[in-house]
Amino acid sequence: MSKVIEGLFYAESHEFVKVEGDSAFIGITDYAQNQLGNVVYVDLPEVGDEIAAGEEFGAVESVKAASDLISPISGTIEAINETLEDKPESINKDAFASWIIQVKLSDKSELSNLMDAAAYTKFIEE
Amino acid sequence: MNNRYYGKLIFELSKPGRVGYSLPYNHCDTHHLAEIPEQLKRKQAAKLPEVDELTVVRHYTNMSNNNFGVDTGFYPLGSCTMKYNPKINEEICNLPEFTSLHPLQPDCTIQGALEVYYNVQKSLAEIAGLSEFTLNPFAGAHGELTGLMTMRTYHMKRGDLKRTKVIVPDSAHGTNPASAAVCGLEVVEVKSTPEGTIDVDDLKPLLDDTIAGIMMTNPNTLGIFEKEIPEIAKLVHACGGLLYYDGANLNPLLGKCRPGDMGFDIMHINLHKTFSTPHGGGGPGSGPIGVRAGLEEYLPNPRVRKTNEGKFMVDFDKNSLGSISGFLGNFAVVLRAYAYILTLGKENVKMVGPLATLNANYVKESLKSHYLLPIEGICKHEFVFDGLIDKSTDVTTLDVAKRLLDYGFHAPTIYFPMLFHQALMIEPTENESKETLDEFIAIMKKIAEEAISDPDNVKSAPHNTPVRRLDDTLAAKHPIVTYAEMLNDTPSDEA
Numbered sequence: 001m002s003k004v005i006e007g008l009f010y011a012e013s014h015e016f017v018k019v020e021g022d023s024a025f026i027g028i029t030d031y032a033q034n035q036l037g038n039v040v041y042v043d044l045p046e047v048g049d050e051i052a053a054g055e056e057f058g059a060v061e062s063v064k065a066a067s068d069l070i071s072p073i074s075g076t077i078e079a080i081n082e083t084l085e086d087k088p089e090s091i092n093k094d095a096f097a098s099w100i101i102q103v104k105l106s107d108k109s110e111l112s113n114l115m116d117a118a119a120y121t122k123f124i125e126e
Numbered sequence: 127m128n129n130r131y132y133g134k135l136i137f138e139l140s141k142p143g144r145v146g147y148s149l150p151y152n153h154c155d156t157h158h159l160a161e162i163p164e165q166l167k168r169k170q171a172a173k174l175p176e177v178d179e180l181t182v183v184r185h186y187t188n189m190s191n192n193n194f195g196v197d198t199g200f201y202p203l204g205s206c207t208m209k210y211n212p213k214i215n216e217e218i219c220n221l222p223e224f225t226s227l228h229p230l231q232p233d234c235t236i237q238g239a240l241e242v243y244y245n246v247q248k249s250l251a252e253i254a255g256l257s258e259f260t261l262n263p264f265a266g267a268h269g270e271l272t273g274l275m276t277m278r279t280y281h282m283k284r285g286d287l288k289r290t291k292v293i294v295p296d297s298a299h300g301t302n303p304a305s306a307a308v309c310g311l312e313v314v315e316v317k318s319t320p321e322g323t324i325d326v327d328d329l330k331p332l333l334d335d336t337i338a339g340i341m342m343t344n345p346n347t348l349g350i351f352e353k354e355i356p357e358i359a360k361l362v363h364a365c366g367g368l369l370y371y372d373g374a375n376l377n378p379l380l381g382k383c384r385p386g387d388m389g390f391d392i393m394h395i396n397l398h399k400t401f402s403t404p405h406g407g408g409g410p411g412s413g414p415i416g417v418r419a420g421l422e423e424y425l426p427n428p429r430v431r432k433t434n435e436g437k438f439m440v441d442f443d444k445n446s447l448g449s450i451s452g453f454l455g456n457f458a459v460v461l462r463a464y465a466y467i468l469t470l471g472k473e474n475v476k477m478v479g480p481l482a483t484l485n486a487n488y489v490k491e492s493l494k495s496h497y498l499l500p501i502e503g504i505c506k507h508e509f510v511f512d513g514l515i516d517k518s519t520d521v522t523t524l525d526v527a528k529r530l531l532d533y534g535f536h537a538p539t540i541y542f543p544m545l546f547h548q549a550l551m552i553e554p555t556e557n558e559s560k561e562t563l564d565e566f567i568a569i570m571k572k573i574a575e576e577a578i579s580d581p582d583n584v585k586s587a588p589h590n591t592p593v594r595r596l597d598d599t600l601a602a603k604h605p606i607v608t609y610a611e612m613l614n615d616t617p618s619d620e621a
Contacts, residue, residue, distance in 0.1 A: 038599040
């Protein structure tokens with residue numbers, strides 16, 4: 001059974017958004033890491049890159065497949081989680097703690113397009 | 127199984143000074159060595175293994191005995207068409223009249239070889255319902271790239287420079303988007319319907335004057351025939367795009383149904399799949415491409431043509447997209463395919479598809495009581511299960527595949543296509559007897575039962591193979607591909 005955390009926002013492409021003030025941490029959900037299997041590489045974007053909701057910002061490669069990372073929201077990348085360069089497996093250990101990028105939100109209203117924990121739990125059960 | 131000589135690398139069997147030859151004393155001067163520029167001279171010994179002939183023979187013979195191939199057992203690797211390679215193909219391509227040819231010989235001295243080449247071009251065109259073929263590409267993906275380059279050249283020569291996008295279904299082989307990207311085209315994905323075929327309603331809004339074409343596999347990677355193909359062809363042609371046929375799944379259609387008749391403009395054929403030439407590690411491959419009338423002049427150079435006098439010649443087209451291979455591709459593979467086409471003949475080629483389809487449906491129907499069949503109905507040459515029906519013990523598709531090895535079967539394709547999380551894709555091919563299929567079905571059912579009665583044993587499989595379950599994460603993250611890396615010894619010479 002995959003873990004889903006209350007208080008986060010979720011996208012259908014299995015990214016989570018954790019909002020802190022004006023910025024948000026984006027990563028992949030526990031369900032996504034479970035489906036992908038052991039993650040061996042994370043392709044990270046650059047700090048300062050502009051990203052738009054629905055746009056690809058990187059990729060996660062596992063022993064099974066390579067998957068694009070789709071940004072659930074728009075904004076400017078403030079930070080990337082550099083520990084993933086050497087330790088991509090931390091996503092498997094704790095997906096929600098292993099955020100991939102931190103984004104300065106340009107449009108907070110976009111969050112209303114995303115699912116809450118209850119809706120996402122239902123979504124992955126289907 | 128003798129692991130004494132296999133358990134070690136040839137380097138580890140090395141003993142200083144041991145050789146497998148004895149040369150006479152060298153009476154020649156070596157002063158001319160001084161003429162070799164200093165920077166080209168080796169600074170240290172090559173560290174080649176020093177072994178006697180018998181050790182070499184035992185090492186490699188034992189290693190080859192641990193190999194698994196179609197010649198040793200059932201190999202239901204989906205989308206790969208691991209069909210049997212008849213031995214007559216080997217006999218033909220090993221004739222000294224062919225093996226002693228040189229690619230730079232003048233045309234007049236290689237008329238026989240060129241005739242074979244020309245005849246294969248013509249046979250493939252007939253089988254595919256297209257106008258002309260080139261046999262130059264070295265592999266399926268190379269054929270895809272060449273096909274897309276042909277598509278691009280066609281648009282560019284017409285001065286239509288806006289067409290930079292290629293539509294690829296979400297069920298496509300991974301090589302399709304990769305080939306498009308290498309060709310400098312942008313990939314646009316089209317979704318599948320719940321029935322597993324292209325969603326025509328999802329396709330329609332994508333079609334405009336920026337579309338170079340669409341890449342399709344028919345039957346698709348779920349083994350399902352795209353029945354909407356006439357409609358799709360009409361729509362894509364109406365927007366000015368071309369249809370590319372990925373020939374990976376041509377096997378069930380052989381002699382029955384032709385991509386050209388379905389409306390495809392360009393296609394590749396994997397000779398190493400459909401035409402029974404060696405495959406996988408046993409390659410090399412060959413990925414001929416064919417085009418409909420009107421596109422022939424863009425095919426890669428060189429071309430093989432027949433003159434009005436009945437002679438065969440190597441020719442060059444000025445409108446060609448250029449050259450994508452040295453000389454004329456993998457000729458020995460072409461020879462094998464020619465032997466296959468001629469041994470089957472027109473009458474028997476028609477039996478390949480129906481038998482492959484029958485075998486696949488027989489296995490599918492026999493196993494759907496134990497494995498989850500996401501899409502019901504008649505498949506073509508292959509089909510996909512979404513793992514076990516009973517997933518209560520968390521036994522995955524990977525575990526099932528590993529357990530199959532214990533029973534002497536090659537694993538099916540797993541985790542592809544990505545439409546299902548536990549995809550397990552089986553393609554038995556037309557060659558297998560009912561007895562082999564029944565044996566496979568029995569073992570698959572047994573594994574499904576083991577998954578419930580003794581899940582730990584399945585999860586830790588394989589147990590009877592020369593190596594146990596490999597750490598694929600470690601292999602992906604820290605691949606060790608040379609002995610030097612294994613010794614953690616980086617070569618001192620950068621060259």
